[in-house]
Amino acid sequence: MRVVAKFGGTSLGSGDRINRAADSIAAAVADGHEIAVVASAMGSTTDDLLDEITFDADDADRAQIVSMGERTSVRMLKAALSARGVDAEFYEPGSEGWPIVTDEFGEVDVEETKHRAKALSEGLQDAVPVITGFLAEGPEGSVTTLGRGGSDTSAVMLGNYMNADEVVIVTDVEGVMTGDPRVVEGARNVGEISVDELRNLSFRGAEVVAPSALSYKDGQLGVRVVHYQHGDLLSGGTNIEGEFQSLVDMREQPLACLTVAGRAIRNQPGVFQSLSAALGESNINIDAVASGLDSVTFYVDEDEAERAENILHREVIARDELSSVTVDSPLAVVRVTGGELPNQPGVIQGIVDPLADARINVHDIITSATSVALFVGWDDREQTLEITQDLF
Numbered sequence: 001m002r003v004v005a006k007f008g009g010t011s012l013g014s015g016d017r018i019n020r021a022a023d024s025i026a027a028a029v030a031d032g033h034e035i036a037v038v039a040s041a042m043g044s045t046t047d048d049l050l051d052e053i054t055f056d057a058d059d060a061d062r063a064q065i066v067s068m069g070e071r072t073s074v075r076m077l078k079a080a081l082s083a084r085g086v087d088a089e090f091y092e093p094g095s096e097g098w099p100i101v102t103d104e105f106g107e108v109d110v111e112e113t114k115h116r117a118k119a120l121s122e123g124l125q126d127a128v129p130v131i132t133g134f135l136a137e138g139p140e141g142s143v144t145t146l147g148r149g150g151s152d153t154s155a156v157m158l159g160n161y162m163n164a165d166e167v168v169i170v171t172d173v174e175g176v177m178t179g180d181p182r183v184v185e186g187a188r189n190v191g192e193i194s195v196d197e198l199r200n201l202s203f204r205g206a207e208v209v210a211p212s213a214l215s216y217k218d219g220q221l222g223v224r225v226v227h228y229q230h231g232d233l234l235s236g237g238t239n240i241e242g243e244f245q246s247l248v249d250m251r252e253q254p255l256a257c258l259t260v261a262g263r264a265i266r267n268q269p270g271v272f273q274s275l276s277a278a279l280g281e282s283n284i285n286i287d288a289v290a291s292g293l294d295s296v297t298f299y300v301d302e303d304e305a306e307r308a309e310n311i312l313h314r315e316v317i318a319r320d321e322l323s324s325v326t327v328d329s330p331l332a333v334v335r336v337t338g339g340e341l342p343n344q345p346g347v348i349q350g351i352v353d354p355l356a357d358a359r360i361n362v363h364d365i366i367t368s369a370t371s372v373a374l375f376v377g378w379d380d381r382e383q384t385l386e387i388t389q390d391l392f
Contacts, residue, residue: 001033001034001165001166001234002033002034002036002121002124002162002163002164002165002166003028003033003034003035003036003164003165003166003167003168003233003234004035004036004037004038004155004156004158004159004162004164004166004167004168005024005025005028005035005036005037005038005155005167005168005170005233006037006038006039006040006133006151006152006154006155006167006168006169006170007021007037007038007039007040007073007077007170007228008040008151008169008170008171008172008228009040009041009042009043009044009045009046009069010043010171010172010228011170011171011172011228012039012040012041012042012043012073012076012077013042013043014042014043015076017228018042018076018077018080019080020228020229020231021077021080021170021228022077022080022081022083022084022086023084023231024170024231024232024233025037025081025086025128025233026081026084026085026086027231027232027233028233028234029086029128031234033234034121034124034125035124035128035233036120036121036124036128036129036131036158036162036164037077037088037128037129037130037131038131038132038133038151038154038155038158039070039073039074039077039130039131039132039133039151040069040070040073040133040134040151041068041069041070041072041073041134042069042072042073042076045068045069045072046066046069046070046134049065049066049068049069050062050066053065060142060143063135063142063143063144063145064143066145067092067093067132067134067135067143067145070092070132070133070134070135070151071092071132073132074090074091074092074130074131074132075090077090077130078090078130081128081130086128087126087127087128088127088128088129088130089127089128089129089130090129090130090131090132091120091129091130091131091132092132092135093132093135093136093137093141093142093143093144094137094141094143097116097119097120097123097129098116098137099113099116099117099119099120099131099158099161100113100116100117100135100136100137100146100154100157100158101113101116101136101137101138102136102137102138102139102144103138103139104138104139106138106144108136108146108157113157113161114161117157117158117161117162118161118162118163120158120162121162121163121164124162131154131158132154133150133151133152133154133155134146134150134151134154135150135154146212147212148210149209149210149211149212149213150210150212152169152209152210152212152213153210153212153213153216155167155169155213156209156213156214156216156217156221156223157213157216159216159221159223160216160217160218160221164221165221165222166221166222166223166224167217167221167222167223167224168224168225168226168233168234168237169208169209169223169224169225169226170226170227170228170233171208171225171226171227171228172227172228173208173225173227174189174226174227174230174236174237174238175189175190175191175208175224175225175226175227175236175237175238176189176190176193176198176201176208176225176238176240177189177190178190189237189238190238191238191239192238192239192240192241193238193239193240193241194240194241194242195214195217195240195241195242195243195244196242196244196370198214198240199211199214199244199370200368200370202214208225209223209225209240214240214244215244217240217243217244218243219242219243222239222240223239223240224237224238224239224240225237225238225240244370247336247337247392248334248335248336248337248385248388248389248392249334249335249337250332250333250334250335250381250384250385251287251332251333251334251335253301253302253303254301254302254329254330254331254332254378255287255299255300255301255302255329255330255331255332255333255375256299256300256301256302256304256305256308256327256328256329256330256331257297257298257299257327257328257329257331257363257364257375258297258298258299258300258305258308258309258312258325258326258327259295259296259297259298259325259326259328260275260295260296260297260298260312260315260316260322260324260325261294261295261322261323261324261325261326262294262295262316262319262321262322262323263294263321263323264293264294264321265291265292265293265294265295265296265321265322266291266292266293266294267293268321271296271319271321271322272291272296274315274319275296275298275312275315276289276298278311278312278314278315279298279300279308279311279312282307282308282311284300284301284304284307284308284311285300285301285304286298286299286300287299287300287301287333288333288366288373288375289366290364290366297364298312299331299333299375302329302330305327305329309325309327312325313325328363329378330377330378331363331375331376331377331378332375332376332377332378332380332381332384333373333374333375333376334373334374334376334381334384334385334388335371335372335373335374336351336371336372336373336374336388336392337370337371347372348365348367348372350391351372351374351388351391352365354387354390354391355374355376355384355387355388358383358387360376360377360380360383360384360387361376361377361380362374362375362376363375363376363377374388
């Protein structure tokens with residue numbers, strides 16, 4: 001197998017842990033696998049360096065300063081591999097053969113990076129490259145960075161461009177857990193999770209794999225998360241399945257919008273549960289839900305609108321804090337799904353303004369970590385789809 005192994009800061013946080021990392025790499029090499037290594041700064045070095053920049057420093061100087069953590073790590077890890085008889089070379093921006101290049105805007109130069117990554121992969125049978133994570137080489141040899149979580153991005157990007165079979169993220173958790181083990185009793189490892197699921201969790205606080213990294217995962221590239229104490233790069237942990245695709249799609253069947261109004265519904269425990277449970281017990285699928293202080297809105301198949309209205313009406317009658325239920329139909333929903341949506345300030349305005357210019361009324365907008373759902377009149381669906389597809 002060809003594997004890109006990324007070691008996070010915790011997994012390189014001491015000499016003992018660097019030895020453990022070197023042992024796992026050496027074992028994989030001894031088994032005949034081609035290994036490339038991406039190394040983060042040891043422990044909290046990067047944060048510590050940033051904290052010490054208490055003076056005005058331009059971007060170029062800041063990048064040089066914070067790069068010292070990764071530069072130290074690759075030297076330490078290369079030396080540990082050499083001590084085990086493993087041929088290894090460290091790479092940092094400016095090194096001959098350095099792979100990751102950015103343009104004058106700080107964006108990854110995809111074609112040049114692919115070219116350099118392919119060249120690097122051709123030497124994997126001869127030596128293990130130990131590559132600084134997080135860093136890139138800008139125009140005229142300047143040092144640039146890939147942002148928070150950049151070592152994950154380095155690893156998955158190189159895994160893709162080097163035609164690796166798998167990227168292994170070595171970190172301080174056993175993989176993706178069912179809950180935060182520091183908070184939830186009995187949290188256990190999830191054997192596999194989809195890219196879509198993990199990206200949504202990552203954008204909402206799960207610190208497992210940086211969301212930006214998963215943009216580089218395709219369907220052929222395996223990505224796995226393992227604990228640094230596991231010791232085996234080729235087994236265990238959580239497999240991340242599939243690939244994340246930016247797309248715009250439209251639901252083919254019309255929806256009905258049912259809105260239940262009441263007094264301060266959001267502050268009334270159990271109201272939402274009773275309404276959604278009543279629909280679920282009658283086998284009515286809820287496509288989407290939106291809530292306000294004094295209302296809850298359910299989107300269901302238009303064919304189920306009359307039955308859903310009667311069910312919700314019974315709930316209104318039964319609960320004093322509820323006032324009425326209304327129905328609006330037919331409606332269409334156009335969904336925009338894209339991994340970079342959360343990183344684009346003004347993205348909602350950028351979608352809505354062209355629709356307003358076309359005199360299309362947006363009935364509702366529901367957002368998640370990586371998607372935007374636009375609810376419009378049924379007659380406006382084709383034009384909404386066309387406009388949104390042009391944007392993305």
